[in-house]
Amino acid sequence: MSWNRFLRLSVLSWLPFALALPKGNATPAFPVPPSAVVHPTSLPHIPFSGLPSTTGAITAPSVGSGVTPSMGVAPTATTYPSDGRLHAPQPGPYIPGGGAGTSGQIPVYRPQSDFDFESLALALYQEYIELDLFHDGLARFSEADFTAAGLTAEDRFLIEFMADQEVGHATMLTNILGPFAPKQCIYDYPYTTVQEFIDFCQKLTRFGESGVYGFLAHLDSRESATLLLQSITTEARQQMVFRQFEGLFPMPVWFEVGVPQSWAWTLLAPYISSCPPDQTRLVWQNFPGLSIINQPNPVRINAQSAQGEILGSGTNTLNSSSVPASDLCYNSDEVGVSCKPAITRNRTQPLSYAGRLVQLSWDPPGSPVGPNNSYVTSTMAGAPKFVAWVSQLNVTYSPLIISGNGRQGTTTQPDMSTYEGDPAINGTMFIAITDSDLYLTPFNLSLINPHVVAGPALYQAG
Template sequence: MHLLSYLAALLVTALTAFAVYTPYIPEGGLGVNNAPPEYVALSDFDWQSINLALNQEWIELDLFNYGLTKFSPQDFQNAGLNAQDRFLIEFMAQQEFGHATLLRNILGPYSAKPCKYRYPFNTVREFVDFCQKLTRFGESGVYGFLEHLNSRAAAQLLLQSITTEARQQQIFRQFEGLFPMPVWFEVGITQSMAWTLLAPYIVSCPAENPRIAWQNFPALNITNNPDAVPLYNTGVVGNDTSPAITNNRSEPLSFSGRQVNFTWERPGQPVGYNNSYMTHTTAGPARFVAWISQLNTTYTPLENIQGESGSTTQPGPRVFGDDTAPVVNDTMFVAIVDENIDITPFNISQLNSHIVAGPALYQAG
């Protein structure tokens, strides 16, 4: 009897030791079978998505350096930005070099090289505003395809670069005197949406650059877009727009019930580098405005339609209903569409075939 008790105790001890030193691994998961990861594109979808992301990284690298050379230290000082702030932008450019190098390594020897670009700014404040908008659609453009990549290993590397870009976008908002992170969730958009927003700023590219495969939608213009550029150095809380860690603006840029006016182009317009792309849509007549933000795509009726112009009223939905965050906030996306189809973050590409024009960036807050 004593021998049996002793053996039972030994068995319990052995099982306990095994439980301690052999961690439980739940079933499931992708890429957790200890096979060596391959950091390459595994499909044409992967390659074309990462090619678009690389072109985004190249323009960001050029943009940050261009702004630092175009404007003098005094120009930056007049906008409330000092030498340390300029160095931060310089470091962001170094980050972009790292991101571009990473993506070129994934794509291989035939990946895109830097292009020539055009920029819509003449002042430091306009430069900062353009930076926060460019990084906005660059960041959201990757969120939109990241979880659909066949190459989970490449997706991991992209994740580690795009989270850096998210920090850049927040910093440029702070430089502009905006509230740094006014949403609960960051939104993702499709490759075609991101390419539509990027293409107008690329003038020419090396002949050997691979073609960007995604669709270009007709351009959308918000004729009364809220303007975050003016500098109000008032010292009054809620009114001052000087660079700051945070500004809780009691005078918001936009509000629910505000009329928003649009004009848009017909399809068939040349766009992109060397005007080598053509805008195209498969949608029917314009009927709704899609507000793409956070976890939601909200629709409002398009009214006062006259040819390629119309208006709508800014909606006021909440992310999870009453007493939660407003959906419409931040630097967000709007598009003119033909139908108000149900869209969730994972299947936003379903919206592509319904876009009449856009998206455009709406400076909601």
């Protein structure tokens, strides 16, 4: 590739490659690395106490009535023979016909629609909180605190390196979005111990990763999707590392789940205290919070016996302070019981099981949430009837038994598999209260949003 062509590519794409162009026959100098986003590391971590200057998600001048879920199958979706033979002319040797973005045009790395901008902006909000979060845990807890939790200086350095990765991710998305990209905000976290910090990181990276999987294949900008894929696979590694730090089995599923943008925003927004006055706002919905009263607590020897050991709704982060020392699995060295940090752990007593009674409570709509309390939780659903279990390739439903004030209930953990030998309800997964048991698959899961009463919540199934 010539230097002029390389320069033209970077101009078209907004990605600021700095080049030293050759003069005459002189050997070109190496390109200067692009600058990274500036990220303060001494921000306060306090709740918002002022009044919002605006409220609600952004909206367009015209808003339709919604997407109809029964449009049928596209006429050409089932016509390709899929028999292993070539059915179209080849554009060149060793190149089959078809594909998207394969015509030889110069790629342009920028949003091509409102859907693109809003999705990529949400991803940037996520990268910024992870950047701050990893730094905060390292600053908040002492070396002795980490050592007591079984984490070494090398483990702490890995967390620091993951924060550095977020600098790169935030820089990349900022360059794609351009001058109106969201900025770093002020955050407020629920954890007070190293174990709670690690669990919060494990859960936050879970919905950060899954939130991107949910929209990646729908982006109009295939070029931007390619770059985002290369960052989100890094985040998948981060999530697994935090599971290992937590003494969990590192990857208990065959497939990683994707969720809609509004699910990710619902889980993320409560931890954003305030943002700069000119911050770019988002279109996504905030659903009412959902709490799992008997959320399995991974630091308990008998995790499934936990009752009320969570730090708020949504992520349902574990509370380690309320567990007696004799019940803490990281105080044990017994194989099958210990949950000390390790490459892998295989606990004799599972965190959850099919047939387990799960106790739930949820908030009414209308609560202020998110940056500057400027968003409001809402629902378009009818009466609560089901619990949706979203994991791997499956969306399944279990009946909801209402109790108490009408915002409490129980359900039974389903017994289902993606394929034989792979229990679908496993790992850190998503549940939500819905008004119907709409049939959906990973590609059209966002059609569930009008039916969500509350949630999602992260369920620590394994």
